[in-house]
Amino acid sequence: MTNQIVQGILLGGYYALIACGLSFMFSVMRIINLAHGSLAVAAAYLIFVLSERAQLPLWACFIVAVAVMAVAGWLIQRLILDRSARGGQLLPILSTFGLSMVIENALFEQFGADTRSLASAIGDLSWDSWELPGGLYVGKLPVLIFVTAVVLLAGLQLMLSYTRIGRAIRATAEDPDTAGLVGIDARRVNAVAAAITLVTVTIAGMFLGMRATFEPYSGAPQLLFAFEASVIGGAGSLWGTLAGGIILGLAQTCGASLHPLGFLIAGHGVFLIILFARLMFPDLASMPARLIRRGAAA
Amino acid sequence: MTKKEKPNGLTRRELLATAGAATAAMTMGIRPAFATDTLKVGFISPRTGPLAGFGETDGYVLEVVRKALANGIDIAGKTYAVEILDQDTQSDPSRAGQLAKDLINNQAIDLMLVVSTPETINPVADACEAAGVPCLSTVMPWEAWYFGRGAKPGEPSPFKWTYHFGFGVGEFHKTYVSQWKLIETNRKVGVMYPNDADGNAIRANLAPLLQKDGFTIVDPGAYETGTTDFSSQIALFKQEGVEIINTFPIPPDFATFWRQAAQQGLHRQVKIVQVAKTGLFPSGVEALGNLGIKLGSAAYWHKAFPYKSSVAGVSGTELADGYEAASGKQWTQQLGATLSLFDAGFDALKKTPDPKSKEAVAKSLSTLNTVTIAGKVDFTSGPVPNVSPGPIIGTQWVKAAEGAKFPLDYVVTENATDPNVPVGATLLSYNG
Numbered sequence: 001m002t003n004q005i006v007q008g009i010l011l012g013g014y015y016a017l018i019a020c021g022l023s024f025m026f027s028v029m030r031i032i033n034l035a036h037g038s039l040a041v042a043a044a045y046l047i048f049v050l051s052e053r054a055q056l057p058l059w060a061c062f063i064v065a066v067a068v069m070a071v072a073g074w075l076i077q078r079l080i081l082d083r084s085a086r087g088g089q090l091l092p093i094l095s096t097f098g099l100s101m102v103i104e105n106a107l108f109e110q111f112g113a114d115t116r117s118l119a120s121a122i123g124d125l126s127w128d129s130w131e132l133p134g135g136l137y138v139g140k141l142p143v144l145i146f147v148t149a150v151v152l153l154a155g156l157q158l159m160l161s162y163t164r165i166g167r168a169i170r171a172t173a174e175d176p177d178t179a180g181l182v183g184i185d186a187r188r189v190n191a192v193a194a195a196i197t198l199v200t201v202t203i204a205g206m207f208l209g210m211r212a213t214f215e216p217y218s219g220a221p222q223l224l225f226a227f228e229a230s231v232i233g234g235a236g237s238l239w240g241t242l243a244g245g246i247i248l249g250l251a252q253t254c255g256a257s258l259h260p261l262g263f264l265i266a267g268h269g270v271f272l273i274i275l276f277a278r279l280m281f282p283d284l285a286s287m288p289a290r291l292i293r294r295g296a297a298a
Numbered sequence: 299m300t301k302k303e304k305p306n307g308l309t310r311r312e313l314l315a316t317a318g319a320a321t322a323a324m325t326m327g328i329r330p331a332f333a334t335d336t337l338k339v340g341f342i343s344p345r346t347g348p349l350a351g352f353g354e355t356d357g358y359v360l361e362v363v364r365k366a367l368a369n370g371i372d373i374a375g376k377t378y379a380v381e382i383l384d385q386d387t388q389s390d391p392s393r394a395g396q397l398a399k400d401l402i403n404n405q406a407i408d409l410m411l412v413v414s415t416p417e418t419i420n421p422v423a424d425a426c427e428a429a430g431v432p433c434l435s436t437v438m439p440w441e442a443w444y445f446g447r448g449a450k451p452g453e454p455s456p457f458k459w460t461y462h463f464g465f466g467v468g469e470f471h472k473t474y475v476s477q478w479k480l481i482e483t484n485r486k487v488g489v490m491y492p493n494d495a496d497g498n499a500i501r502a503n504l505a506p507l508l509q510k511d512g513f514t515i516v517d518p519g520a521y522e523t524g525t526t527d528f529s530s531q532i533a534l535f536k537q538e539g540v541e542i543i544n545t546f547p548i549p550p551d552f553a554t555f556w557r558q559a560a561q562q563g564l565h566r567q568v569k570i571v572q573v574a575k576t577g578l579f580p581s582g583v584e585a586l587g588n589l590g591i592k593l594g595s596a597a598y599w600h601k602a603f604p605y606k607s608s609v610a611g612v613s614g615t616e617l618a619d620g621y622e623a624a625s626g627k628q629w630t631q632q633l634g635a636t637l638s639l640f641d642a643g644f645d646a647l648k649k650t651p652d653p654k655s656k657e658a659v660a661k662s663l664s665t666l667n668t669v670t671i672a673g674k675v676d677f678t679s680g681p682v683p684n685v686s687p688g689p690i691i692g693t694q695w696v697k698a699a700e701g702a703k704f705p706l707d708y709v710v711t712e713n714a715t716d717p718n719v720p721v722g723a724t725l726l727s728y729n730g
Binding site: 008 | 531561
């Protein structure tokens with residue numbers, strides 16, 4: 001059972017990593033990006049092409065991919081989301097859906113149906129592990145993914161709290177018109193936020209490619225888990241996303257240890273329970289914090 | 299070349315007569331009669347979407363077949379032009395059914411050929427059965443085709459128009475027993491069968507047969523496709539000390555499972571990793587890196603099959619080499635499977651007195667007994683009517699020799715279901 005819990009927590013790190021961009025974009029721009037999974041797969045393909053065809057070392061591929069995807073994020077915001085946002089709230093969501101179709105089929109046109117993986121670029125790291133006392137094994141890659149998720153979420157949180165652009169992003173998220181009064185260009189800020197989102201998506205895509213395999217149409221399942229993790233964690237909250245990912249991962253591994261069919265059901269079940277609890281008791285999410293405060297006051 | 303010979307071709311007088319007759323025929327409006335001399339054959343396969351790995355080589359096979367049939371075929375003393383209408387299901391079962399209806403109603407096809415996976419074949423076969431159009435298919439377990447579409451064991455076949463050839467659970471059983479006895483193990487088999495049509499059929503039908511042959515089945519239970527963590531199953535396999543793993547997963551699930559199994563040290567304990575549904579095509583195995591080497595697999599066709607295509611006249615090796623030269627990619631077992639469908643389909647057309655009569659074509663299919671590039675197809679002696687079981691040959695992915703064009707080699711390790719196929723290598727122990 002200890003093993004299942006450890007694996008569940010590590011799996012949660014992976015979910016948090018793929019959910020990170022989704023929840024960041026939602027918190028800043030109030031857009032649910034349905035192209036999230038496809039963009040992650042596109043980033044994985046980009047890294048794959050750079051490492052297999054251009055024979056660059058992995059870190060170089062990663063840096064190039066991050067730069068390219070950041071520019072892509074900027075362009076997506078400027079060319080698609082900004083324009084569609086003028087047509088009402090639903091339109092940006094629909095256009096991200098369309099975008100995901102375009103990306104998937106463009107990838108298929110270009111790369112065909114072959115299953116790809118970045119595992120060959122990292123050699124045996126994809127399945128190496130450390131043996132802990134008590135016959136416990138933890139994979140090196142899952143640990144790396146977990147640490148990356150924590151660092152990334154912490155970095156985003158620090159950036160939002162302490163930097164100039166972070167404050168501008170928060171101000172725009174609160175009230176773009178008032179932010180405009182003090183000289184913040186909402187369109188520019190949103191484009192920067194979209195670029196940052198796509199940087200996180202690139203990281204997620206890279207680890208997706210290392211951890212499993214991908215083909216042009218493998219974005220949708222990623223989107224589902226990312227969505228569940230970010231909703232469980234309270235959409236828009238970064239640390240909540242980490243908690244959400246871990247809760248989802250734990251629910252799944254514990255469900256699977258009862259019966260293998262329980263894996264997905266337990267995950268979806270926890271997601272629905274938390275969703276309904278949120279809807280019925282809106283102040284439940286802040287309960288732990290209030291309890292701690294009361295405890296400290298007493 | 300000293301003697302002057304009469305030229306072999308037409309004489310001037312014959313030429314004039316023929317040309318005159320042809321011109322007369324055209325001017326008199328007999329031309330539409332040519333249209334009935336074209337045989338229209340529908341071909342449906344998954345070329346894009348999640349099942350696209352199966353359809354990847356179809357473009358090349360179609361090219362080979364069209365080239366071979368460019369001058370039409372002779373049937374009962376008459377030459378027919380052949381038009382193959384190929385369609386892509388985009389891996390979507392409902393689209394497959396729509397495409398079939400379109401080909402039947404709007405294109406008036408004479409024969410339907412459909413290949414690869416229940417998601418593609420069953421909706422098309424159902425549409426053909428309903429419309430009364432002869433349909434031939436291959437590459438899915440025949441039990442899922444026959445019983446999955448409503449036939450009952452022990453009752454007469456409800457199908458008049460649809461026919462299927464290829465492997466079934468019985469062949470998997472023979473192949474696995476033969477393959478697993480090649481290496482000394484404790485005969486404990488850890489199985490990972492998903493909760494889908496194939497997985498449930500295999501669990502219900504194959505596992506009991508294996509148990510009868512002295513293998514202990516360790517089954518943690520069905521899992522949902524798309525599961526991203528398999529630690530509970532891996533823990534059970536380690537605890538039980540299994541030395542054989544048998545799985546029927548989709549490729550991404552297997553990559554996740556097997557990498558995690560390796561993290562947990564399971565790969566050091568198992569001697570045979572027998573995968574099906576995954577590991578059919580080289581790209582999927584390459585994606586696993588070092589963990590893909592020495593995976594056991596089973597092939598419905600291999601380029602070592604000693605047969606020739608009756609339609610295209612090519613041997614297995616020629617087909618594989620031709621594909622590699624044309625595409626720059628490694629050959630796959632789907633090449634021969636798709637070509638065998640054309641072999642069998644056109645053989646049925648050739649053996650009928652009237653290929654434009656659907657009744658006659660269906661009758662010809664029901665008595666078809668022929669040899670395709672993938673082996674024997676015989677509807678006269680199947681386990682149930684409308685079905686001809688075909689081979690599934692035990693194979694293994696091994697590291698290719700130095701200097702080979704591709705990183706992996708796919709070798710035949712046993713031939714229980716078709717002894718004509720030469721065994722090319724001995725099975726290597728996975729952890730050895």
